[in-house]
Amino acid sequence: MHILIVEDELGIVQFLKQGLQEEGYQITTASDGSKGFELIQSQKFDLILLDWMIPKINGLDLCKAIRIKDQQTPIIFLTAKDTVQETIEGLKAGANDYIKKPFSFEELVERIKVHFRNKKQTENLTLGNITMDLTRHIVLKDEEEIAMTQREFELLAYLIEHKGKVCTRNQILRDVWEINFEYDTGVIDVFMNAIRKKLNLKIEEDYIKTIRGIGYIAND
Structure with a gap:
């Protein structure tokens, strides 16, 4: 912030x-x-x-x-x-x-x-054709609701809130998982794969990119 x-x-x-x-x-x-x-x-x-x-x-x-x-x-x-x-x-x-x-x-x-x-x-978050309604706790893609777990929702919201900035795996563990000690960051990749699969992102919908060895970045 x-x-x-x-x-x-x-x-x-x-x-x-x-x-x-x-x-x-x-x-x-x-x-x-x-x-x-x-x-x-x-x-x-x-x-x-x-x-x-x-x-x-x-x-x-x-x-x-x-x-x-x-x-x-x-x-x-x-x-x-x-x-x-x-x-x-x-x-x-x-x-x-x-x-x-x-x-x-x-x-x-x-x-x-x-x-x-x-x-x-009180805010909605947007990423391309994806909208997160934080009040109702739902994710929409092209107005179609996408079911997500609590942790998936929190992770996607975090990336969108930091849109345009690289979020390292350690930052995500600290801010989303609230883990402040050494921990296997591979768990983040598992959740990211699940989010991408649920969103069914097409080639032209390259909204979330992996920065190899570092983390992720969200961009419209």
Whole structure:
């Protein structure tokens, strides 16, 4: 998951970037609202951590600008502003959450996980003519439902969520199987073969490619 941090205090940026990268997140940073808005227009982020008091475009105005074109990406305010009126103002601007500085890093990580879970539960995933309805937990190919086991569903969703990026077998074991120790990665190939067989992918439907010796990549 790709997180944008818009924050002008260098110490906080370095602290958050290192900690969140260790949690497995991809991090991009901006030190002012103008740069943050520029990044948001050119890249897709899964969550935004936004300070209120930042140069050029303040966090409140940036949040409003984001919401004009993007209603889905979770935004968490990180700020010293903590009056009831300021909290209400931030939420009305479109923020999903509000954490007062100084804050616990552990609490922030848990809140991020909650927003990602909520985001996943309301999204559909697509890959070519394949659609995954995460709310109803079904897979459709050309509008025909494809029956999959829980693990097959989770593996396919993971590859589509990381569309365009190579997913190594070890990453898949860690994030899908939740295995953080040495384990036979061959089990992933077994599940991938089952998924491909169920989807009955034709030659022109080369949506999931094997990267020999490394893992898999999904692409439209």
